[in-house]
Amino acid sequence: MLAVRFAISDPNKDSLREIYLEEHKRHLRSKEVSIIQSGPILNEGGSGEGGVVIADVGSLEEMRRFSSADPFVVHGIYRDVAIYEWRPTIGGRG
Template identity: 50%
Template sequence: MIVARYAISDPGKRAERARLLEEHKAHLQGTAIRILLSGPSAPPAAGGGSTALVIAEVETLAEFEAFSAGDPFVRSGVYASVEIFEWRPTLGLLLERLSDGS
């Protein structure tokens, strides 16, 4: 199953985010979960929170929820909101690569 996590950072936690950035990256890179794509959005408008997206392939939604709960950004409250959901892509070049195992 393909899952996505959409998170919005708390603008008031910029210092905490900067302090935990390397730990956050290590969490993403050190996982057994197959992360397909991950990264932040372009810089936010003045005073706004940055957004980030993780798209992964997992066996169950619960597996990804546990992975997300262990993320230093989630644990420390850097994200003001986190949405996790199953995603069912139906079209696109990346989907074709997933289907043929590339």
């Protein structure tokens, strides 16, 4: 199943972002889940306001466990995190 995680950053935690950025990237590259795409959400000015991860997982619970261990989640850099099953209908996997 494909799962998507939408995460919105807490603007009050910008100073922590740089501290945990490399740890966050290591977590995403850990291969604990099979990430298909991942990257930042940018506002009109080009500043990061969050991130999206699309992964091939066995269950939404697997994605929730992976997400809860992300340093950006652990340290509150992401203010809101939502995880959904995703069923693409247009494109290569539809």
